[in-house]
Amino acid sequence: MIRPTTSQLKIRDAAARDLLVVAPAGCGKTEALALRIQGLLHRGDVTSPQKILITTFSNRARDNIRDRLNEYLPISEMRERIAITNFHGLAARLFRAHANVIGLDPDLILPDGDWVGAQARDKGLDFNTTAALQKMLRLSKQEPRTDAEVDALLQKPGCEKALAFERLRVEQGRLTYDDLPRLAELILAHDVVADLYRAHFGAVIVDEFQDLTPQQLRIVNRIGYKRTTYAGDLAQGIYGFAGAKPNEVYAAIRAECTEVVEFSESHRSSPAVLAMVNALGGLTGGNALTSADPESWPNGGLAAIAHHRTAEAEGEWIMKVARALVARAPGHRVGIIARTVGRRRFVEGALEAEDIHFFRWDDGILDTDTARTIKSMLTSFDLKRYLAAPDKMTFLYDASGFDSIIDPSGRESLRDALTWCYDLLRDGVTPQEVRGRVRVGDATTLVSAPGIHLLTGHVGKGQQFDWVIVVGLEDGVLPDFRATTAEEKTEEARVLSVMMSRARHGVILSRAASVPTNAGRPMSRTPSSFFGQVAAARPLDSKGLVEWITQADWNVIASR
Numbered sequence: 001m002i003r004p005t006t007s008q009l010k011i012r013d014a015a016a017r018d019l020l021v022v023a024p025a026g027c028g029k030t031e032a033l034a035l036r037i038q039g040l041l042h043r044g045d046v047t048s049p050q051k052i053l054i055t056t057f058s059n060r061a062r063d064n065i066r067d068r069l070n071e072y073l074p075i076s077e078m079r080e081r082i083a084i085t086n087f088h089g090l091a092a093r094l095f096r097a098h099a100n101v102i103g104l105d106p107d108l109i110l111p112d113g114d115w116v117g118a119q120a121r122d123k124g125l126d127f128n129t130t131a132a133l134q135k136m137l138r139l140s141k142q143e144p145r146t147d148a149e150v151d152a153l154l155q156k157p158g159c160e161k162a163l164a165f166e167r168l169r170v171e172q173g174r175l176t177y178d179d180l181p182r183l184a185e186l187i188l189a190h191d192v193v194a195d196l197y198r199a200h201f202g203a204v205i206v207d208e209f210q211d212l213t214p215q216q217l218r219i220v221n222r223i224g225y226k227r228t229t230y231a232g233d234l235a236q237g238i239y240g241f242a243g244a245k246p247n248e249v250y251a252a253i254r255a256e257c258t259e260v261v262e263f264s265e266s267h268r269s270s271p272a273v274l275a276m277v278n279a280l281g282g283l284t285g286g287n288a289l290t291s292a293d294p295e296s297w298p299n300g301g302l303a304a305i306a307h308h309r310t311a312e313a314e315g316e317w318i319m320k321v322a323r324a325l326v327a328r329a330p331g332h333r334v335g336i337i338a339r340t341v342g343r344r345r346f347v348e349g350a351l352e353a354e355d356i357h358f359f360r361w362d363d364g365i366l367d368t369d370t371a372r373t374i375k376s377m378l379t380s381f382d383l384k385r386y387l388a389a390p391d392k393m394t395f396l397y398d399a400s401g402f403d404s405i406i407d408p409s410g411r412e413s414l415r416d417a418l419t420w421c422y423d424l425l426r427d428g429v430t431p432q433e434v435r436g437r438v439r440v441g442d443a444t445t446l447v448s449a450p451g452i453h454l455l456t457g458h459v460g461k462g463q464q465f466d467w468v469i470v471v472g473l474e475d476g477v478l479p480d481f482r483a484t485t486a487e488e489k490t491e492e493a494r495v496l497s498v499m500m501s502r503a504r505h506g507v508i509l510s511r512a513a514s515v516p517t518n519a520g521r522p523m524s525r526t527p528s529s530f531f532g533q534v535a536a537a538r539p540l541d542s543k544g545l546v547e548w549i550t551q552a553d554w555n556v557i558a559s560r
Contacts, residue, residue: 005292007263008032011229012039017203020257021231024289025277025501026268026464029231033205034068036229041073041081046202053201053223054084057211057239059367059409060447061462062086065207083201087216088177089407091184095175096406098187102146109174112411116165116176129161136162141178142215142243144185177408181215188222197223204228209253210237210246217249226256235277235286236498238458240491247285265292268464270301273503275537280500283493283533298556302467302506303537304545307527311512315346317542318469318510322452323356324549325467329558334452335465337499339480342518343472344454351452361455367413371438373400374417378438381431393422457499468503470496473511474525496530505557508545509534 004012008028011021012035019036023029037054040046056062062084069078085093092110099106116137120130140153140162147170154163169176175183188194204224206212209232212220220228230253237246254260266274266289278288291297308314322334338344341362351358377400389395396418397403405411424434447463455463472478479492500507509531514522540548 004031004035005265005267007261007265008035011036011261014039014259014261016257016259017045017227017229018257018259019229020209020253020260021229022233022260022262022287023231024233024235024263024266024287025498026266027263027289028267029207029263030064030068032263033065033207033229033231034072037069037082037205038072040203041077046081048081050202051081051083051200052203052205053090054082054205054207055090055220056084056086056207058086058462059369059413061207063368064462085407086409087219088180088409091180091219092406092408094184094187094193095180098190098193099183101190101193102183102186104147104183105173109172110406110411111175111177111180111408112415114177115169115174119165119168125161133161133165137166137176138178138243140166141182142213144182144189144215144218146186150182180408181213181219185215185219185222188219194222202227206230206232208232208236209249210234211239211242211244212249213243214245214248214252215243217252221256228256230257233286235281235284235494236461236501238461238491238495238498240488262287264288265290267292268504269501270297270503270505272297272301272303272537272539273500273505273507276303276507276509276534276539277497277501279534279537280493280497280530283490283530284497285490286497296560297505298560299548299552302508302540302545302548304506304508304540304542304548305531305534306508306510306542306545308510308512309514310522311346311515314471314510314512315348315350318347318471319350319354319356321508321545321549322351322467322469323354326451328549328552328554329466331450331558332466332505333448333450333464334467334469335460335463335502336452336454336469336471337457337460337502338471339457339478339495340472341456343477343515347471348454351454356452358452358454359449361453361459367410369410370413370417373414374421375435375438378421378431378435383431386425392425393418396422457495460502461498463502464504465502466504467506467508468500469508469510470499471510472515473509473528473530474515475528476525477515478528478530493530493533505560509539 005028008031011032021032023032037052040052046052054065056065066084069082096106116134117130120133136159140150150166154166201223204220204227206220206228209230234246234250237244264287271291271294274289274291281288306317308317318336322336325334326332336344336347386392386395400414400418402414405414421434453465478496479489483489483492511527513525515525517523
């Protein structure tokens with residue numbers, strides 16, 4: 001078991017039920033929350049039959065905290081005293097159990113994907129129209145409005161398409177992701193329901209408070225006001241597009257909580273990586289971090305910036321650097337991270353041309369529960385019945401028990417995994433071979449396997465790599481061209497901060513002066529405006545990076 005730090009023990013032993021934990025990346029937040037939960041139970045702050053409600057924003061975060069809790073609590077206590085869910089899962093459970101109090105049918109179809117986006121594609125709407133439509137519908141539902149009130153709000157000029165989509169949703173008897181928290185808030189407005197949940201949960205734990213929308217915070221407050229532990233970091237608030245308001249939520253939490261614990265030591269990253277992350281602190285609002293053990297990092301770690309003439313040249317260069325890193329430290333993980341999937345395609349091309357193995361996170365089944373479901377389904381898969389089935393996707397849905405899943409993110413993850421299975425089976429891959437490709441849940445998983453990994457910044461949040469190479473630091477890419485307001489530009493800086501803070505030993509930022517459009521035409525790109533900030537960390541240039549790799553003591557580095 002890991003020896004807790006002084007700050008982690010302070011969180012475990014804090015007497016206040018309303019606690020704010022400011023924990024930047026790599027500071028041991030998940031361990032601290034596990035200790036906090038252990039303390040609440042073992043001190044008797046939460047007594048049986050009450051439970052502790054733990055809310056996360058992703059299934060990977062759920063799995064991380066569940067794994068840490070297994071180190072501190074017996075299985076029976078985990079089962080009887082702990083409830084772990086994401087916000088959409090919590091809202092779905094509230095709806096299924098109490099939809100009647102707001103006059104709705106609890107058997108309405110729960111979301112399992114982007115229904116609005118799918119409808120827009122079917123109608124041939126372009127990207128900008130679809131994005132505006134989704135934003136309009138999302139904003140209309142971030143207050144506790146009934147279906148009739150949403151309909152009335154959308155009955156104004158310019159909202160005709162949104163109103164048509166909303167009425168189609170109601171007609172089909174389904175819910176979208178935006179509907180779930182709206183309806184959950186309406187349900188919890190009934191004191192009899194809120195009292196039931198306040199009695200059931202003696203304390204609430206919110207992981208990653210900076211990702212809360214004001215609506216989600218109101219839901220938390222109805223269940224656990226003044227009995228909630230919030231943990232997170234403003235510098236990692238990168239979900240504004242989903243309605244998160246980090247600064248607004250942070251101010252409300254500071255007003256609620258009587259005790260605040262702030263972390264300042266990183267147990268993950270080298271001094272060089274931390275210097276790069278700290279250099280963005282003026283933009284992100286993050287706390288300055290120091291290394292918990294700076295002398296333990298060979299050469300102090302690595303921070304570098306590389307400039308390239310073209311995106312093709314950048315891809316070749318990154319391929320060579322990544323290959324050199326894994327050759328010298330075969331057990332290490334190299335994360336090649338881009339703001340968007342399309343911007344890293346030149347790196348993918350260079351790796352494929354050299355036949356270098358890499359993990360593409362877009363293809364993986366990253367959710368542990370989904371992986372187990374798929375593996376279980378394929379263990380005794382009846383291939384003959386599948387091949388004879390008139391609707392093969394329906395066969396897979398039935399075989400996996402899809403309809404029994406309530407958690408919307410679990411439904412979406414399983415739906416995507418079943419589509420993946422369908423595509424492989426259609427191409428002649430056997431069920432046993434498909435099962436063998438499901439890595440999560442095995443001893444070696446996608447999220448821990450050594451080697452080269454390609455992913456986006458949002459997907460990589462919460463993960464850790466030994467080395468991180470950030471691709472595409474150009475204006476229009478990072479920061480994104482759609483970021484026009486001060487708040488949106490701040491979030492783009494936080495996206496970069498999240499990318500860099502995944503790194504343990506070293507981080508490399510890369511940009512190209514010319515990047516082809518999707519049509520293949522070269523387009524000039526200016527360097528990202530963020531280079532001005534990170535330059536304060538005095539990163540190495542390309543030549544200095546090569547010298548660092550050549551001269552470093554790789555026996556020591558590879559062993560850390």
